[in-house]
Amino acid sequence: MRATPDGLIAPVPGRSGRPTRMVDSLAEFLRRSEHLLVLTGAGISTESGIPDFRSPGGVWTRYDPRQMTFDRYVESAEVRALSWAMRREFFAAGARPNAGHLAIAAMEAAGRSVGVITQNIDGLHQEAGSRTVVEIHGTARTVTCIGRRPRWGMPDGCGFREDTTWAFARIDAGDPDPACPECGGLVKSATISFGQAMDTTSMDAAAQLMDVADAMLVVGSSLQVHPVAGMPVDAVERGLPLAIVNREPTPLDDLADVVVHGSAGEVLG
Numbered sequence: 001m002r003a004t005p006d007g008l009i010a011p012v013p014g015r016s017g018r019p020t021r022m023v024d025s026l027a028e029f030l031r032r033s034e035h036l037l038v039l040t041g042a043g044i045s046t047e048s049g050i051p052d053f054r055s056p057g058g059v060w061t062r063y064d065p066r067q068m069t070f071d072r073y074v075e076s077a078e079v080r081a082l083s084w085a086m087r088r089e090f091f092a093a094g095a096r097p098n099a100g101h102l103a104i105a106a107m108e109a110a111g112r113s114v115g116v117i118t119q120n121i122d123g124l125h126q127e128a129g130s131r132t133v134v135e136i137h138g139t140a141r142t143v144t145c146i147g148r149r150p151r152w153g154m155p156d157g158c159g160f161r162e163d164t165t166w167a168f169a170r171i172d173a174g175d176p177d178p179a180c181p182e183c184g185g186l187v188k189s190a191t192i193s194f195g196q197a198m199d200t201t202s203m204d205a206a207a208q209l210m211d212v213a214d215a216m217l218v219v220g221s222s223l224q225v226h227p228v229a230g231m232p233v234d235a236v237e238r239g240l241p242l243a244i245v246n247r248e249p250t251p252l253d254d255l256a257d258v259v260v261h262g263s264a265g266e267v268l269g
């Protein structure tokens with residue numbers, strides 16, 4: 001850390017050539033926040049063995065995303081079977097929370113108000129102990145009824161929800177395309193698929209967290225996928241200080257007060 005006479009932390013050049021500041025200034029940033037909003041992306045879960053879907057070996061390099069849209073899921077039993085196989089592979093990896101998840105949960109356990117908005121569907125923040133988690137892309141841990149023939153990317157289910165293990169048990173019992181036991185509708189992972197409308201409840205919850213936050217920390221997001229990519233911009237426009245922890249530079253690094261290029265586990269753990 002190189003402190004300047006006015007107490008600010010001098011930028012040091014990072015590998016990217018952009019201004020990168022030291023972990024010490026991140027610690028100071030975190031100390032000043034009483035209502036911290038943490039925005040996390042795939043990067044925080046890669047250390048738990050969950051590949052980023054855009055990275056080599058990621059699920060979308062082996063499954064064609066054009067085949068996995070919401071509409072295709074509704075139309076095709078074959079796509080649904082592929083989707084369940086993919087989901088089973090996801091759980092077979094046995095991912096556990098890593099130092100990054102645990103560090104965020106520890107901030108909350110220490111008495112600070114910490115809200116988490118995540119792009120991840122793995123449930124690892126909750127498993128680490130975080131209590132206020134908004135999963136804007138849904139969760140892979142639950143399945144939900146989407147109705148018999150939903151249109152326009154809008155689920156139209158009866159409200160049935162179960163653990164994802166329910167679907168696996170049905171499939172193992174010889175039913176490759178388990179239907180809703182309440183209404184006979186299609187059952188789908190409670191994630192937001194390509195071509196599926198965002199869940200307004202989670203977007204409202206994310207907006208509420210933004211309203212009470214006094215600082216935003218972005219962890220492990222490349223900030224290239226909306227609506228998450230717009231949230232740090234919104235935070236800065238509201239006058240909130242912004243810190244970004246990510247392995248690679250993001251398009252919003254120049255907006256941030258503190259940028260640390262590194263893995264979530266190493267930087268926060």
Ligand SMILES: [Zn+2]
Nearest residue numbers: 145158180183
């Ligand atoms: Zn139903």
